[in-house]
Amino acid sequence: MRTPITLISERNSAFRQRIEVESVEALYADAPKVLGGEGHDPDPHDYFDMALASCKAITVQMYAKRKQWPLEAISVTVARDDRKEREGEYSLEVHLAFDGPLSDEQRERLLEISGRCPIQRLMTEATVTINTRPSADAAQ
Template sequence: MSNTQITAVTELDRSHYKTKVYSGGHFIYSDEPEAMGGTDEGMSPAALLLASLGSCTAITIRMYADRKQYNLDTIKIDLAICSEDQMDKSTIITRTIEFTGQLSEEEKARLMQIADKCPIHKILSNPIKIETSAKN
């Protein structure tokens, strides 16, 4: 991540629950499954959170592997988050990383260490304070 502040704007009209998400000139939808009253036309907010962690992890690993000239072909990251009723004082996200390519055991171990250096991992591993205000 750069030192520039990252911003996003979400908009939800009377649609159930398809939400427009804008950031940095890009646009996606977030939604809920039909079983929850949504249209299932986008990822759920929790899936977007996991996608942020997974993509940030993969990008961080790729940057490091390229810089060190590791023979890393692909990175696959499977993520899951505990159910909402299990989110009391802590939330558990599981992350399983798979590498393909000609890598030594030492290189694989180093890439696993680098995975925890991704900015989104750092954000999610520290206390988060959310300041909310209304706009008139």
Template sequence: MRTIIATIGKQTYKTELQARNHIVIADEPIEVGGQDLGFTPTELLESSLAACSTMTIRMYADRKGWSLDKVEIKVGFKRNIATHQITFEKEIQLFGDLDNEQREKLLEMGSKCPIEKMITGNVVVESRLL
């Protein structure tokens, strides 16, 4: 199992996230009591989806030898409190010499990234105290 270690001290909301030899700071905006030192947890989730989708599109285009110069994906989400439905929205821009068929295939491939499969699948979180 790959492990992310999250550590918070006495500083309100500032959390260090460590994966292997990389550290990222998560925090909350000032208006909710944080110091705005890093991504919010929601932004980290949105970032995971955006990064995974861009990487998947890049890998597929490279494998096919297509002329994809750049991919830019904006991710946000909407929460319906009444139905408990969460909808992630991805706006994908593809830059390069691509025809419509290639563009549609890359759009499809972007939805097949592992993170999207995780968040749209049957997810269970198991927690235990150590």
């Protein structure tokens, strides 16, 4: 099992949270301004979307490296449509831009491979179980 991620509420901010992840110096989350947050940090939905973008980029880079293809860089843009989230629909449109002297076939294959990233599979194919309970050291 991986080292847990710990989130600690920032006492001087309305909704800002400090996130502790192994080997990461500083990471924060906040509610959007429209919901009372300060808007200086990504909100939880941003982190969800970032997980997909970074996973797609890493998956493509690993594949290209293994194949020794001339992928020099990748840019991933994720556009969120959450207007129907309350009805159970959350839509992400992902655009990939590959830099490097790749053939059309290589670009098409990298696009296909991006759809196999573990986070996309987790978001679209897995049954996720979440068990929430009080910590043993929680203040009473």
